[in-house]
Amino acid sequence: MVTVISRWRSIHLFALASLLLASVGLLAAQARQRPAQQRPDPPPPPLEKLKVPAGFKIDVYAEGVTSARQMAIGPKGTLFVGSRAGGRVYAITDADGDHKADSVKVVASGLTSPSGVAFRDGSLYVGAISRVLRYDDIESKLDAPPAAVVLTDALPTATHHGFKFIAFGPDGLLYVPVGGPCNVCERLDDPRFATILRMKPDGSNIEVFASGIRNTVGFDWHPTTKELWFTDNGRDEMGDDVPNDELNVATQAGQHFGFPYCHQGNVPDPDFGAKRPCADFVPPAQLMGPHVAAVGMTFYTGTMFPAAYQNTVFIAQHGSWNRSVPLGYRVMAAKVEGSKVVSYEPFVEGFMQGIRSTSPRGATADTFARPASVLVMPDGSLLISDDQQGRIYRVSYAK
Numbered sequence: 001m002v003t004v005i006s007r008w009r010s011i012h013l014f015a016l017a018s019l020l021l022a023s024v025g026l027l028a029a030q031a032r033q034r035p036a037q038q039r040p041d042p043p044p045p046p047l048e049k050l051k052v053p054a055g056f057k058i059d060v061y062a063e064g065v066t067s068a069r070q071m072a073i074g075p076k077g078t079l080f081v082g083s084r085a086g087g088r089v090y091a092i093t094d095a096d097g098d099h100k101a102d103s104v105k106v107v108a109s110g111l112t113s114p115s116g117v118a119f120r121d122g123s124l125y126v127g128a129i130s131r132v133l134r135y136d137d138i139e140s141k142l143d144a145p146p147a148a149v150v151l152t153d154a155l156p157t158a159t160h161h162g163f164k165f166i167a168f169g170p171d172g173l174l175y176v177p178v179g180g181p182c183n184v185c186e187r188l189d190d191p192r193f194a195t196i197l198r199m200k201p202d203g204s205n206i207e208v209f210a211s212g213i214r215n216t217v218g219f220d221w222h223p224t225t226k227e228l229w230f231t232d233n234g235r236d237e238m239g240d241d242v243p244n245d246e247l248n249v250a251t252q253a254g255q256h257f258g259f260p261y262c263h264q265g266n267v268p269d270p271d272f273g274a275k276r277p278c279a280d281f282v283p284p285a286q287l288m289g290p291h292v293a294a295v296g297m298t299f300y301t302g303t304m305f306p307a308a309y310q311n312t313v314f315i316a317q318h319g320s321w322n323r324s325v326p327l328g329y330r331v332m333a334a335k336v337e338g339s340k341v342v343s344y345e346p347f348v349e350g351f352m353q354g355i356r357s358t359s360p361r362g363a364t365a366d367t368f369a370r371p372a373s374v375l376v377m378p379d380g381s382l383l384i385s386d387d388q389q390g391r392i393y394r395v396s397y398a399k
């Protein structure tokens with residue numbers, strides 16, 4: 001009797017296991033057959049959860065912009081968007097002027113993390129890790145984009161902190177950063193690491209403009225002082241609260257901002273701090289919070305927002321990973337007077353809904369968007385790129 005029961009049990013178990021295996025095989029086959037482009041769109045974002053100051057409104061401007069990072073605008077109103085994953089540069093148009101995109105086109109593909117974009121004299125410039133590329137007369141050729149002119153392909157190839165944000169300065173030079181290829185390291189072998197470089201628009205005369213910068217992926221020039229302001233991401237693995245990400249001001253060429261020796265102006269690095277004191281370096285203009293991942297930034301130069309926002313710095317914060325309580329995932333507003341910050345407050349909050357999971361190295365936030373960069377549109381609205389779900393948000397103001 002015992003034998004019969006156990007035999008029946010074995011048969012049942014065998015049948016059950018076969019059924020499971022068959023199901024798994026079927027699911028795998030279905031997954032293989034399903035083309036990637038037929039994946040369902042992400043659900044619409046819960047815009048009602050976003051907090052903006054009184055009088056402001058936030059909407060979705062564009063979708064389907066996978067891994068959207070830096071944005072640049074052409075004189076005909078085309079929005080160009082670089083991306084970190086997927087290798088593409090996008091061109092977005094709003095032909096009917098209702099402040100929602102009508103068309104999202106791919107104008108370059110197959111590039112290595114073309115996250116940085118700038119526009120100048122009819123040409124689109126793209127920063128893709130070790131290369132800077134130029135696409136001439138592109139705004140009239142969106143359906144048949146020209147081949148890239150390679151301005152340089154000799155920047156460091158390290159992808160760790162190699163993702164670019166690029167912009168033209170008031171001096172007409174193109175500014176291109178190269179992050180430190182590490183959490184913290186001293187790379188005396190190549191003085192281009194942990195710097196902001198600048199070059200002529202044809203890619204020649206590459207020189208170091210500022211050094212001691214761990215990883216900047218956001219900068220802009222003050223509209224009246226013409227000084228360069230830039231974000232810098234602080235190092236990890238020193239705990240929840242140290243060091244802060246920095247907002248810095250370069251008042252002249254050749255300044256050193258501390259990395260890897262000194263963080264946030266007053267915290268010597270545990271490994272490299274004994275080599276050079278904090279007093280040797282330019283301290284930040286503003287501490288922005290630990291691990292917030294301050295990335296793209298812009299001065300506000302439009303006329304749509306109230307006058308108090310003139311020359312305010314908007315800063316996209318991608319959000320923490322190396323912190324037990326997530327921080328960031330927002331757009332901040334820093335009001336400045338001369339080279340000083342006089343206030344630093346949230347401008348758009350609510351992309352983070354809570355905590356998804358935790359590990360010994362930090363909590364993963366539950367988010368529906370991660371701000372990557374910001375851009376002032378010609379009408380004075382502010383665009384925010386989201387590289388999590390590939391959207392562009394638009395913040396507008398009405399009295």
Ligand SMILES: [Ca+2]
Binds near residue numbers: 095097
């Ligand atoms: Ca439209």
Ligand SMILES: [Ca+2]
Binds near residue numbers: 263264
């Ligand atoms: Ca610094």
